[in-house]
Amino acid sequence: MTPSRLLDIVMRRRLEPPQLRLFQDGRELNPGEYLRTQTNRRRQDIRLVDAEALGGLLDAGVTLVLDAVETFDPALEVATRALRWWSREVVQVNAYLTTGPASGFPLHWDDHDVIVVQLAGEKTWDVRGSSRPFPMYRDAAPNTVPSEEAVWRGVLTPGDVLHVPRGYWHQASHADRPGPLSLHLTFGFVKRTGVDWLAWVADQARELEIFRRDLTRADSAEERETERARLAEAAAELLRSRPPELFLTNRERSRPPARHAPALPSVAGPDAVVCVTEFAPDVERDGANLVVYGGGKKITVREKAEPALALLLSGRPVDLEKASAEHGTDIRPLARVLVREGICIGLTDELSSAYTGLVTPEASWRLP
Template identity: 35%
Template sequence: MDVAGLMTWDDLNTLLTTQRLQPPRMRLHRGGPPLHVDDYTESVTTRRHTVWRRLQPAELHARLADGASLVLDSVDEMHRPIARLAEDIERMLRTHVQANLYASWTGTEGFGVHWDDHDTLVVQLDGSKHWRLYGTTRPYPLYRDIAQPDQPPEEPVADLVLHAGDVLYVPRGFWHAVAADQGARSLHVTCGLRTHTPTDLVAWVCEQLLVHEVWRRDLPRLDSPAEQAEVLRVLRKLLAEQLDDPLMLARYTRAMDSLAPGRMVPSLPYVGPVPADGDLRVRLTTARAVLEVGDDAVTLSAAGSVFEFAPGAEVALRPLVDGKTVALATLAAAAGLDVTVVAGLVQELVTGQVAVVGSMP
């Protein structure tokens, strides 16, 4: 994979310098638990009596040289190239992605042998990282589960080294240990994928069933066994009817896509109506918008909102749904519309918090 431009050490230095990254957003780990925040930051109280933590570079360097790993959560919210990577994965796999950044310098493991409750795609950005994968002792464990996995096997099932540009997939529940023990520093990003389980599906189906009065009633906990059995029969019938739909998983996926909020971005300085400026560029803030084309209208569902446009708007909306950043003039020309009309369409999307305009690349 070409990782050029995704994230550099200079980019990381800039984030650490310009952002107030309060723990646990930014933290250090060595062998498992996080280091105490006083080990590498100092407390600062402003004149307005707010308290924040100021990074101490010399102390940070000392902790990292002594084996700590630096972790920066949700770096996709702070660094546009990583956000684009996360959005591309979201568009392909149809689920939310959170990207965390990890930097380390020694053979000391930041977390020890552990497992994650979500699938992960690992992209090595710089240097090299030693991964030991031990397999799973409880298939598909969950964050909220009724049991924890047994202890990991003593011997790994895979022992490998990632170099810049390498990509590794780690299924949830796979015990693993990671260290930069190849004589080189390491910088990598992990893209965690939100799980979608039968529990999630049934919870969503139950919400759809709220249209039925019986699904909203109190449970007949104090009624006779016969009356309770009758209520359960009705509930079971309604639930079974929903699950018998062969398109149920497709409906669930479209619903989750249409609700995904994406990464909200303001459109400053354009706080009023979007100007009819052909050079102004627009993109969607969510990678999972759903575009449905009917005979009489085009419907865009995104970030929990639904927008309805005339059929001719499809040509202007399609590149945005595909993840492109496009100038208003380009959209207008493709759709055969005036730039003023396209600016009005885009204004609806900006107001609905599903699009952003500016001079973006």
């Protein structure tokens, strides 16, 4: 990712806030300052980035923020998926392009961990401690007073990486740095909390009749206490039967894969495939079978397919002809099943180029 590549993405797509935002002097600019309305021949209004207006803002000094860049760039898609498999958390990458003396956001905190990767130019960072333990986006109390605890102050140059834990106050600026611009990426890791687990358990309560009943407004204190005790006992059992690890496993197994181009009709099928589930597929033994959970799907294959399955679910691109020759068996039928179920996709030229230079583990899943 380069500054020119980022601007090319911005100019070739219909992007609007909140995915695309611009900041100047600590304030978010009105979209009307950099978007224009274009009317097509069918008299439909389309809002696009105004190249001339954006160029003027970049010359004056501005911070351009593009969220979820992995949806536009195949290399960042692959990198983000690798981080999801490694961390077992939802990960999104945002790009920040700053020109001139502009600074980005004012001193603030995020409700998720952030890994910053500096790609071009330099930026000065002020990182402070947290002022509320484990703050949340939706919280029981505000978290508006910045911490005075200095954790790190310094300059990031190309290739540097910085980890900002959840809740740590931080601010970045290009105002005092040489060079015309700075570009960095932030990989945000959105972790699950006990609140998320409780919300999931509460949703599971719909399965039980006792929680679907109307609450009574009985006049008798004895009746009210009986109802409370009955619900409390059922709730305690519900919590015991659905521990946090079950919630996390269900979350990984049920999350659908990210958007990808559908497979075109073909007699032969793809020549190469790659696994694209948001989290590494989970594989369990069931007698003489292997059960694969991934991308919101569940499929069962014979145990003898284990070597081919390990390869196809590794997260690495797989040349089906070469792999079939090495394994001494045709793995195309299994690959077609995984593609049909959305666990793998056919490798396009663009996606294939994204894996160049990246190293992935020989095996990304384990059997008990």
